[in-house]
Amino acid sequence: MQPVKIITTVKKMQEHSDLMIHQGKSIALIPTMGFLHEGHLSLMQEGSRHADHLVVSIFVNPTQFGQGEDLEAYPKDFNRDMDLCKKKGVDVIFKPDAPELYPENFQTYIALEKLPNHLCGLSRPVHFKGVATIVTKLFNIVKPDIAIFGQKDFQQLAVIKQMVSDLHMTVKVIGAPIIREADGLAMSSRNTCLSPEKRPAALSLFESLNNAKQLIKNGVTDSNIITKKARDIVKFHGDTEIDYISICDPETLEDVQNIKKPVLMAMAVKVGKTRLIDNMLLSP
């Protein structure tokens, strides 16, 4: 196993990236909040396919968590993360602390006008401002040629692609497919917060999406019929609270009533205290 370099300051990371760029190496960045799982490992694999030098950032970004969200409870295990990164041939882990990225006088944020006004953005009003800001900062610090994000966070990926285009950033953003556990649950660091009794309720998200796929295949075009069925599937399980179930345009994320072209079905459900999201692209 090759050693992995751990960098904790902005200055050292920028210097390291400058050196790599000077040596003619291309850089791939996988931004994460740690507690890595198979989904992250697939992003790393994709990163190594596209670039010479692989950087994984691990930072639980406080600005993307609202009041009462799970910032403090967010799971952490740096030693395990480090072992996984070594196994995947990661060259650098960038692991700053919060004061390094948000010093006392910090006051500049990136906010998008439209994409955050849908799906997760409705119940998490500060979330995408926090995400866009931290991702911009990471791009400026790591200076990657490409950056890879999972499609499980579909809205996040859309926000980042839009921001990169709007601000003429040169980094190439790649979306990688959702990785699922054997029973279909979309991989997430938060899955470890689910007790075994909550598993069937957690699986109701994937079940609802598959059901929608089948309904559309059978010719159903009315979104209300499909989302109503999804609600019934989720509500069948106790201790679930639906945040949203939406059928929308994959580009604008605006609701679609009558399905005539490919749509995104996206949902967020709280199972016990754990908020889960999942999505699927569906074609009539």
Ligand code: PAF
């Ligand atoms: O998807 C995540 O893990 C985070 O939102 C990200 C992109 C690392 C920004 O903090």
